[in-house]
């Protein structure tokens with residue numbers, strides 16, 4: 001099939017380099033867009049927006065209409081899994097997520113083993129709406145959080161600077177902590193498979209907090225659970241395209257790729273280019289890694305950073321993205337400037 005008849009984003013995941021790299025942005029549906037803020041205001045709370053199929057589909061499509069990205073990512077959150085497991089999950093404006101802490105073995109003993117996927121039916125419905133509305137050449141990405149990152153929020157009940165509560169629990173009560181991880185592995189497999197069935201063309205596993213772990217703990221709590229998820233998904237869908245994002249994994253990326261079998265890794269802006277080219281991009285596709293702060297800055301600094309990113313990675317299999325999510329204060333004109341420079 002000629003490349004133009006397929007999705008450039010999927011082509012890169014399964015094989016050849018694209019001359020112009022496909023491009024999308026993590027958190028591309030979000031508060032930097034006035035049309036998102038408008039829908040968000042009428043939806044009620046953040047979770048109300050995630051669980052309203054029409055509105056979730058609408059905000060998923062907004063950045064595609066405005067910028068023509070090569071991939072859409074379904075509008076949802078990694079914390080819908082704890083929610084479907086019956087944990088209390090709230091999003092306070094300006095404060096981020098709040099959950100009931102799961103910080104001792106007695107509480108873990110009461111954790112449900114199986115999520116109520118009926119609660120997530122609106123996410124699957126939104127995927128169907130988006131897939132049928134999207135141009136066939138644009139890929140639709142489904143996602144989940146990696147068990148380690150989801151567990152950090154479940155244990156602490158909120159985000160913390162270095163996820164000390166989850167690290168402490170993993171040292172003090174490794175069996176109870178492993179129980180949380182096992183529940184998340186099993187339910188994430190099922191959740192990702194349901195997203196594929198609803199129309200997702202690729203999957204991303206967000207391990208935002210992988211980089212706070214020492215190497216042996218990284219192997220146990222980040223790599224191994226991700227490996228099990230990839231294996232579980234591929235047991236049912238052998239050619240499932242999966243992107244890993246073990247943020248801050250640095251020198252441990254080659255081991256992560258080898259162990260998990262992901263098709264691509266998303267890298268943050270601290271990654272060393274020659275190392276990535278030689279040890280990572282030689283094996284899988286690479287996605288990243290513009291610093292979201294230079295996208296806020298704009299001007300010549302942004303042009304330089306985009307050029308550097310392309311010079312570093314665009315000779316190989318590459319998806320242009322940010323190194324982490326776009327910040328709410330980012331000017332839209334800077335996203336346009338970035339896209340023009342990437343696409344020429």
Ligand code: CP3
Pocket residue numbers: 025026027028029030031040046073074075076077078079091095096097143145149159206208325
């Ligand atoms: O990328 C996308 O456009 C798809 C949607 C998406 C959201 N969250 C929407 C969201 C995705 C892929 C996520 C993943 C997510 N959620 C991660 C992993 C990736 C990352 O950014 O590190 C994590 C750690 C979370 C948990 C979470 N959700 C936090 C810590 C917060 C608060 C921080 C913030 O930016 O407000 C959220 C809320 C959230 N998730 C918002 C959005 C658009 C902002 C809520 C709002 O609109 O008020």
